[in-house]
Amino acid sequence: MGTWVLTGNRIDTVGKVDFTNKLTIPPLATSTVDAQGRRVFDLTAQEGIHDFGSGRVSPAWGFNGSYLGPTLRAKAGEQVVVNVKNTLSQQTTVHWHGMHLPAVMDGGPHQQVAPGATWSPNWVIDQPASTLWYHPHLHGETAAHVYKGLAGMFILDDPAATSLALPQTYGVDDIPLIVQDKAFGDDGKLTERTPFLSGVGILGDEIAVNGTHSPYLDVTTRLVRLRILNGSNARVFNFGFSDDRPFNLIGTDGGLLEKPASMNRIQLASGERAEIVVAVTPGDKTVLRSYDPDQGTDFDALNGGADTFDVLELRAAATLAPAPDVPAALVPIDRLSPDDAKVTRKFSLSGHSINGKQMDMNRIDFAAQVDTTEIWEVFNNDGDPHSFHVHDVQFQVLTLNGAPPPAQLTGWKDTIFVPSDTYYRVIMRFTDYTDPDIPYMYHCHVLYHEDAGMMGQFAVVKPGQAPGRPPAHRAGTAHGGH
Ligand code: C2O
Numbered sequence: 001m002g003t004w005v006l007t008g009n010r011i012d013t014v015g016k017v018d019f020t021n022k023l024t025i026p027p028l029a030t031s032t033v034d035a036q037g038r039r040v041f042d043l044t045a046q047e048g049i050h051d052f053g054s055g056r057v058s059p060a061w062g063f064n065g066s067y068l069g070p071t072l073r074a075k076a077g078e079q080v081v082v083n084v085k086n087t088l089s090q091q092t093t094v095h096w097h098g099m100h101l102p103a104v105m106d107g108g109p110h111q112q113v114a115p116g117a118t119w120s121p122n123w124v125i126d127q128p129a130s131t132l133w134y135h136p137h138l139h140g141e142t143a144a145h146v147y148k149g150l151a152g153m154f155i156l157d158d159p160a161a162t163s164l165a166l167p168q169t170y171g172v173d174d175i176p177l178i179v180q181d182k183a184f185g186d187d188g189k190l191t192e193r194t195p196f197l198s199g200v201g202i203l204g205d206e207i208a209v210n211g212t213h214s215p216y217l218d219v220t221t222r223l224v225r226l227r228i229l230n231g232s233n234a235r236v237f238n239f240g241f242s243d244d245r246p247f248n249l250i251g252t253d254g255g256l257l258e259k260p261a262s263m264n265r266i267q268l269a270s271g272e273r274a275e276i277v278v279a280v281t282p283g284d285k286t287v288l289r290s291y292d293p294d295q296g297t298d299f300d301a302l303n304g305g306a307d308t309f310d311v312l313e314l315r316a317a318a319t320l321a322p323a324p325d326v327p328a329a330l331v332p333i334d335r336l337s338p339d340d341a342k343v344t345r346k347f348s349l350s351g352h353s354i355n356g357k358q359m360d361m362n363r364i365d366f367a368a369q370v371d372t373t374e375i376w377e378v379f380n381n382d383g384d385p386h387s388f389h390v391h392d393v394q395f396q397v398l399t400l401n402g403a404p405p406p407a408q409l410t411g412w413k414d415t416i417f418v419p420s421d422t423y424y425r426v427i428m429r430f431t432d433y434t435d436p437d438i439p440y441m442y443h444c445h446v447l448y449h450e451d452a453g454m455m456g457q458f459a460v461v462k463p464g465q466a467p468g469r470p471p472a473h474r475a476g477t478a479h480g481g482h
Pocket residue numbers: 095097135137271389391441443445
């Protein structure tokens with residue numbers, strides 16, 4: 001039976017992609033500095049027609065363009081303002097995935113932006129250099145809004161990262177890769193493909209990188225840094241190169257690692273990021289591929305676990321600019337100690353619920369006290385693969401199934417893949433931004449599950465404060481922002 005299912009559902013584009021389209025690099029967002037010294041960005045959510053290449057031309061949504069959005073970039077210590085204008089005909093929100101910021105600025109389900117409205121959150125960048133991203137988070141609509149194209153990268157810089165001898169020229173040797181599975185109809189238009197018996201919703205059968213179908217990248221330097229974001233709705237990718245060449249993993253969701261880790265596969269679930277550095281030789285060609293991911297069950301294939309894709313061809317120039325080897329040490333990471341944790345919480349992921357409960361906009365599930373460290377234990381007890389994402393904080397993985405974490409889980413994380421029978425202990429610290437009434441979210445980042453209610457809310461409070469109640473939503477009003 002398993003075999004029938006496997007054969008019937010398996011997608012394999014290896015060797016079948018012709019790489020005819022030059023990879024689009026999302027533009028760096030322009031910004032201005034206002035009278036208060038704040039860096040101001042403008043993002044307009046809009047409808048358009050996007051040309052993915054290869055005859056795939058489709059209605060789509062984007063920020064400041066027809067599909068995806070510009071890359072926002074800011075430095076630690078800077079105050080930023082983003083004017084988010086919604087020109088769509090329906091509500092949306094824009095969440096800053098991985099960002100440490102006040103809950104009212106977070107862009108979660110409570111910070112709705114009505115059609116025609118502009119929401120202007122502002123905050124101070126207060127976390128290490130990292131590759132974050134932004135996307136809508138309207139409850140029940142996140143999957144549709146992201147799939148139509150609303151997403152972009154948000155790169156943070158700090159002196160420790162900038163001073164390292166790493167490739168860091170955007171679009172030249174430091175390349176953003178927003179990898180998404182997509183499906184197109186015979187008319188070339190985007191379709192939402194949800195395979196029969198899929199437990200995770202949309203699973204496209206083709207790949208777009210930065211909104212480019214069948215892409216290639218011209219590499220002009222000996223080393224190239226790829227900032228990979230799995231921007232899919234549900235699909236898990238297991239990236240590696242077609243010739244199995246090793247690469248150095250240098251960063252994960254929330255920042256650089258302490259030291260590079262050489263490997264030849266990196267698996268990323270929806271929402272996770274990895275920064276890798278790969279070496280090429282003059283005239284060299286290699287393909288970034290997604291091998292079949294390990295999703296931990298026998299029925300894996302139903303949820304894309306047997307699928308393989310050619311993603312992007314790297315084409316090295318005949319002459320390459322030299323580059324120093326990746327430094328042996330990257331950045332120090334302060335380890336959070338379990339001895340400091342006052343609270344341990346358990347999160348059981350099952351069906352479309354967390355701890356048996358579904359998302360209720362009016363219910364704050366618990367409050368974390370400011371200036372405390374907590375351990376969260378996350379389990380998956382069911383047959384579908386899930387993931388777990390926490391807003392506000394970056395956390396550290398203490399153990400995965402009782403063992404020390406593998407290299408890719410040794411740095412700062414905000415999203416972890418939680419397949420069946422998996423048990424994590426993670427540790428985090430809540431440092432500021434108390435607000436008893438406006439919650440942060442924790443949820444499965446399979447967007448279909450999230451929309452179906454696999455999400456909860458927590459507040460960060462002062463000592464002795466109880467969680468309050470989120471404000472009621474008046475249709476057509478933008479909340480938050482100052
Ligand atoms: Cu990327 Cu709460 O989401």
